[in-house]
Amino acid sequence: MESKQEKPTTPFKPARLASSAALGALNEKYYRDLAGAKTEGRPVFWITSMAPIELVYAFDGIPFFPENYAALCSSRKVAEELCRAGEARGYAQELCAYALCIFGSMFEKKGAFGDAGPPAPDVLLATQGACATHPKWWEAMQRHFNCPMVIVDAAYVVDSDTLDDRYKKYLTAELKEAASQIARYTNKKLDMDKLREVVAFSDRASELWDEIDALRAAVPTPISQIDVFTCLFPLVTLKGTKAAVDFYVQLRDEIKDRVDKGIGFIPNERFRLVWDLFPVYHNMRLLNYFAEFGGAFVTDLYGNAFSGRLNPSDPFGSLAERYLSFFMRSASWGKAQLYKKRAQKYGVDGVVFHSNRCCRCFSAEQPDMGNILRDELGLPGMKFEANMVDPRGYDDAQVRGRIEAFIEMLEARKYPKQKGG
């Protein structure tokens, strides 16, 4: 901890998590199940993030998250080609690259694995929980697949203190209506016991995720941001299954063991950082570049966007509450409040803002958020531009240059005595 970090010469690679093997197996099984869904007679739901995945599992369906899949396409380096194919159909390049990538895959029947892509949806399930563009994107897919679509509507509230019971009532009714539409489209009956069981698994996975997030407060922090993003997969796609719970028990135990033994994911942690917001899927190694200077990400909001506690004795009501309390919907000061709490608890030195060119919804308020954190907490921030999925136009050298300048500034702030040797 004492010597000043020099510019690294060998790229940093964090120690592999033992739980990675289990994660890989879950991943494989999921894609096998997805590929076999049609022969097994299980309905395939293409769903937006923040949609009630618990309903999908309660109806014995298989959820497919186009967003997640686009991220996979990006990390497998096929996103650019697919985005271009989406653009060739008239969709503007500035649109959400998740959507463009999926449009490309859908029109060209090309997938992430050199295959024909995911099986077509039996039901499209969308919400406006994350952004107003989700229903538009889903609408375009509905025109292509000509299948039923269910949209769960909720009035958007930006100041949580204006939330009153009416919002919950409206949304609870929307969720029940969604369930009855799904029953009609899949020709199945909703089994309330099954829904309660799914909701209980979902709640438990979130509880474990929250525990893991709390463990990240340890010094040194036990898990890398890359691992956090990677380990999100079950919380997004398998939330509501026992498999997800089992995985997070294993992961929590492994992380807890690291904390108990004082093991950090980097050997020489010097700066504790927060990542805002989307990963850069085509360049996840960028996160390691911070580690090369002793920079460790200790928390983030994106990862926690997918956890939310539920109450199995009140499935619909608690699903509505989870949805309404989704912090990404709050105004900049609400989000900044969350960062403030975390900054203290996690001992944060700075914030890194990924200004995601294709996501106005969650990038627009970043400059203000940065100002709030700077003015009210004295927390420095750096910003860089990228597109989360599409590598075109990304200037790695420039971004790395910014990181170096940011680290230098943090160095001068945190270790002033060492300045100038």
Next chain:
Amino acid sequence: MKPTEFYETYRNRHQLAERWKREGKKVLGYFCNYTPEELVYATGAIPVRIRGTTQNIDLADAHLPAFCCSFMRSALDQALKGRYSYLDGVVFPKSCDMTRALYSIWKRNIHLPYYYFLPVPGKQTDAAVEFFAEELRQFKESLEGHTGQKITDKSLKNAIRVYNENRSLMANVYKLGLGDAPPIPGSERYGICLAGVVMPKEEHSAMLRKLLEKPPTAAPSKKKVRLLVAGNTFEEIGLLQALEESGAEVVIDDLDVGTRYYGAPVDESAEPFRALADRYLRKVLCACKHPAQARVERMLELARQYRAKGTVMVIQKYCDTHLYDRPWIESRLKEEKMPVLVVDHSDTGWVGGKFKTMVQAFIEMLE
């Protein structure tokens, strides 16, 4: 009354608003077609639409990424430069993601006495209308608290009547475009539309009455190509003038400060909150709330009524919800044998020459 006087009024909107302020009136800004202005009007305050300009952006870039629409960037820039300092507050309805995000950015950086965020459902079901009607009752209470003026059943019904009357006068202005030689060019009609969103409705209506009493007579000229202009919003009126100079007549529009704003009256026989909720949720067909199909049907109906031979779709860059609909709308119009020219637009980076070359080729093809 010359049609061009409306656009002059629009261009002087800040001076006008400052004058109303000196006269002791309250002026409340609002965004987007989903703010039920009748409620604001019923308090005696003057609702004015927040608009941008075509000028360079100087201050907004420190608060908003450049990959956002030029309308929102420009409006914020104007506010940061103090152009909107006369406002007694601003209302942001939940329409697109940008309107939602700009609420917090304005509220933090533009110091005005009142801000209101109006949740607007994304569906048009009966439950959604019921919910929105209740939301409007809350909005009413908030407005009363801020302005100190009670909104009575009588004042609200009067506001609805005043707004409906304005809508019906505007419908008559549009109808002038039905004939073979429309007396008011589309660019001037756009100026009339723009004026209506930045001045008291009864004054706009008085001007409209004068205009309609003795509408200008169209100068005999060679037959022009009748066009529908569709899209979201733009400040650059030169865009419509360029179409006209190239031999087109913009006989009808599907624009946000156009038929989407002035269409569909509020049902005066129904309970006012329910009637407002119904009108704003179900009859204002913006891409952010309505599927492309309903929008295409409306466009085709307008084109049929006004005998438009082609459509020019002008979409602001970075306007997500419209951009999602655009490819399918374009293909549907073509299926219906309607030639379409699609134009990317940015008010701050508009190049007249380039646009004119594009539209000339399009119009020649239609001739």
